[in-house]
Amino acid sequence: MTSQIFSVETAESSDPSLSAPAFSPLYQQIKGLILQGLQSGEWKPGEGIPSEMELAARYRVSQGTVRKAIDELASNNLLVRRQGKGTFVATHAEQQVQYRFLKLMPDMGQPKRDGPAQRKIIDCKRFRANAEIGRALALRTGDAVLQVRRILSFGGAPTILEDLWLPGAPFKGLTAERLSDYHGPMYALFETEFGVRMVRAEEKIKAVVPDDAQCKLLEIKSHTPLLSVERTAFTYNDTPMELRRGFYVTADHHYHNVLN
Amino acid sequence: MTSQIFSVETAESSDPSLSAPAFSPLYQQIKGLILQGLQSGEWKPGEGIPSEMELAARYRVSQGTVRKAIDELASNNLLVRRQGKGTFVATHAEQQVQYRFLKLMPDMGQPKRDGPAQRKIIDCKRFRANAEIGRALALRTGDAVLQVRRILSFGGAPTILEDLWLPGAPFKGLTAERLSDYHGPMYALFETEFGVRMVRAEEKIKAVVPDDAQCKLLEIKSHTPLLSVERTAFTYNDTPMELRRGFYVTADHHYHNVLN
DNA sequence: CAGTGGTCTAGACCACTGG
DNA sequence: CAGTGGTCTAGACCACTGC
Numbered sequence: 001m002t003s004q005i006f007s008v009e010t011a012e013s014s015d016p017s018l019s020a021p022a023f024s025p026l027y028q029q030i031k032g033l034i035l036q037g038l039q040s041g042e043w044k045p046g047e048g049i050p051s052e053m054e055l056a057a058r059y060r061v062s063q064g065t066v067r068k069a070i071d072e073l074a075s076n077n078l079l080v081r082r083q084g085k086g087t088f089v090a091t092h093a094e095q096q097v098q099y100r101f102l103k104l105m106p107d108m109g110q111p112k113r114d115g116p117a118q119r120k121i122i123d124c125k126r127f128r129a130n131a132e133i134g135r136a137l138a139l140r141t142g143d144a145v146l147q148v149r150r151i152l153s154f155g156g157a158p159t160i161l162e163d164l165w166l167p168g169a170p171f172k173g174l175t176a177e178r179l180s181d182y183h184g185p186m187y188a189l190f191e192t193e194f195g196v197r198m199v200r201a202e203e204k205i206k207a208v209v210p211d212d213a214q215c216k217l218l219e220i221k222s223h224t225p226l227l228s229v230e231r232t233a234f235t236y237n238d239t240p241m242e243l244r245r246g247f248y249v250t251a252d253h254h255y256h257n258v259l260n
Numbered sequence: 261m262t263s264q265i266f267s268v269e270t271a272e273s274s275d276p277s278l279s280a281p282a283f284s285p286l287y288q289q290i291k292g293l294i295l296q297g298l299q300s301g302e303w304k305p306g307e308g309i310p311s312e313m314e315l316a317a318r319y320r321v322s323q324g325t326v327r328k329a330i331d332e333l334a335s336n337n338l339l340v341r342r343q344g345k346g347t348f349v350a351t352h353a354e355q356q357v358q359y360r361f362l363k364l365m366p367d368m369g370q371p372k373r374d375g376p377a378q379r380k381i382i383d384c385k386r387f388r389a390n391a392e393i394g395r396a397l398a399l400r401t402g403d404a405v406l407q408v409r410r411i412l413s414f415g416g417a418p419t420i421l422e423d424l425w426l427p428g429a430p431f432k433g434l435t436a437e438r439l440s441d442y443h444g445p446m447y448a449l450f451e452t453e454f455g456v457r458m459v460r461a462e463e464k465i466k467a468v469v470p471d472d473a474q475c476k477l478l479e480i481k482s483h484t485p486l487l488s489v490e491r492t493a494f495t496y497n498d499t500p501m502e503l504r505r506g507f508y509v510t511a512d513h514h515y516h517n518v519l520n
Numbered sequence: 521c522a523g524t525g526g527t528c529t530a531g532a533c534c535a536c537t538g539g
Numbered sequence: 540c541a542g543t544g545g546t547c548t549a550g551a552c553c554a555c556t557g558c
Contacts, residue, residue: 062548077520083525084555101519201519206510207467207485225467225485250466259361259461260337285527322529343544344537
């Protein structure tokens with residue numbers, strides 16, 4: 001079983017020294033096939049995927065090969081392995097860490113945040129993408145965009161003011177009411193209601209001075225600096241699906257990061 | 261070769277339901293042994309470790325088992341694999357990314373920073389640890405501590421002001437002159453001159469207002485907020501070896517982070 | 521108990537590096 | 540070319556879960 005099942009790496013041109021050899025190990029191809037199943041919705045967040053033996057049979061490779069493929073997907077947080085039970089599609093819902101992408105922690109106290117956050121939706125409106133939003137979300141200027149503004153409070157103190165921009169098409173039907181009614185992480189709602197799963201994100205962080213509106217909403221004095229956190233979140237295929245600009249009050253909290 | 265070479269997991273008491281089963285896979289034990297070699301200095305940063313086959317023979321396990329051990333150490337950035345050449349101890353010197361732990365990027369421009377940073381050592385003095393420093397570095401209050409203050413500039417603009425605290429014992433002989441003379445990352449100097457390798461770090465980030473001294477050193481106006489980045493860096497064994505408090509000017513730069 | 525993921529082995533072959 | 544890491548297989552057994 002050394003032969004390639006999938007017609008890859010066969011692009012052997014007359015001059016192999018030019019252009020890429022394009023060698024791709026079998027397990028990478030399997031990884032790609034599993035990824036397709038995830039994107040296509042064959043297996044939904046929270047559900048289990050077939051056992052390693054089943055997948056090995058389906059793709060006609062050994063168990064060790066699909067194992068290595070799954071290993072990588074699991075280390076990318078796309079799958080979750082549970083010994084004795086199976087392998088499951090990762091989800092933002094029913095996750096021990098309520099906010100996987102929120103790295104703001106209280107200065108004192110446990111990794112567990114001081115109780116669940118209070119969330120208040122301030123605004124939720126549609127408009128047409130300007131150049132900046134369009135670029136960030138890979139849309140054309142003028143395409144429909146949804147903007148959400150909300151405040152998160154910890155222990156009663158307003159701490160995070162954030163604006164979100166979402167592409168209008170995938171999120172058709174999202175309203176302030178639906179956001180307010182939903183209990184649980186926003187990304188979990190995106191999964192269950194709109195079939196959009198956030199997989200990865202990048203953040204750019206700066207220190208800024210608040211404007212008057214921000215001071216009022218966050219109940220801070222005008223000289224209190226804010227942490228500006230601009231996040232782009234991606235679904236499968238590195239498709240950007242959300243732009244988010246958050247302003248964090250860091251009087252009693254800090255952004256926590258681990259470097260390896 | 262299923263039997264355990266190392267006397268582990270044999271602690272089978274009369275009541276196995278009580279206390280931990282303490283089962284540890286073979287490859288974890290191998291990982292521990294390799295780690296010992298790294299800590300003890302048997303293999304130094306930049307050097308190569310024995311080949312997988314050699315290690316397999318030495319530890320009396322299969323190649324696949326040491327392979328899995330090395331895989332984990334490599335994903336922890338302790339080792340670097342190079343196909344066809346061997347496996348090497350990771351080092352902060354001779355690394356493509358000059359500053360592995362510095363996540364400040366220019367707003368515009370490549371991931372490559374705008375040329376190498378200009379570094380200026382402002383101060384380097386010894387004193388005795390107060391309670392806070394002692395706690396952070398796992399020292400007793402009163403133990404010798406080294407404090408360094410320096411400024412990093414990018415393209416001529418002072419951008420980072422940072423204070424470092426180091427335990428006095430391992431860094432005996434460190435002077436401002438030696439720091440100034442050294443070209444390359446500070447952590448590389450720590451490796452080659454003091455045998456201290458930084459493996460992991462944690463950062464706590466806040467937005468703060470600068471004081472007068474910081475304004476003068478960073479050449480900024482008093483209303484310019486700063487990013488406060490407090491880092492604890494660890495060697496092997498999760499031993500804290502450095503406390504660092506940096507203040508970043510984020511007018512033209514941002515702290516870049518990736519979330520998975 | 522059967523089914524799942526997790527470990528370990530032994531051996532074959534491939535891709536890359538350097539002399 | 541020999542030596543290294545990288546891939547793939549086949550099969551055995553272990554640890555955990557749930558019925």
